[in-house]
Amino acid sequence: MNARRLASTTSTVKWKVKRAKPYGGRRQALTQDELDRLFAVLKGNRHGHRNYMVALVTFLHGLRVSELIDLRWDDIDWRKGTIAIRRLKGSIDGTHYLERDEAIGLKRLQREQEPRRPHIFTSERGEAFTRFAINKMIATAGGKAKITWPVHPHCLRHTTGTMQANGGMDAWRLSKLMGHASIANTTKYVRMSPEPLKDAWRGKR
Secondary structure (H helix, E strand, C coil): CCHHHHHHHCCCCCCCCCCCCHHHHHCCCCHHHHHHHHHHHHHHHCCCCHHHHHHHHHHHCCCCHHHCCCCHHHHHECCEEEEEECCCCCCCEEEEEEHHHHHHHHHHHHHHHHCCCCCCEEECCECCCCCCHHHHHHHHHHCCCCCCCCCCCCCCCCHHHHHHCCCCCCCHHHHHHHHHCCHHCCHHHCCCCHHHHHHCCCCCC
């Protein structure tokens, strides 16, 4: 087969490229036990309170890393007990209520922050955290917590969605919590949970 004929033949071939699954298709949501162990390790670090609050705030509000490191003190309304969440990747911004332990922890963090900075989470040098630093923090803690698969910060967001769906939160409320622009993005959590079907026939038969 000459070069011209070979070129003509190969130009008509349609190659099927199989997309790799995110994170190699590995499990991404933590169990309650794994989450508790991760939190415990973070609390035991040199900057334990700050590191624990990084994970707690990420988990409670289903944040992406970039959304976490963008949080500022003026996003918090202490009187109303709320925090403004600025979403990325086409997601919807929102205002969330602070949990009681979260609010107490954030007030302590604000008192202890030195030097004072507009960002909530800062490094020892007073600079806003980078994605790399947060990734390393969570991955290292996951290893020390003896979690048998690679843990990354986005696991906390997936854990939020999974636990709320398993707890029976409906898709509409969950979409608001996660900041999903389309409820179709929320159904991946809901469809994995049997909770929406619990007692579906009670009083109907």
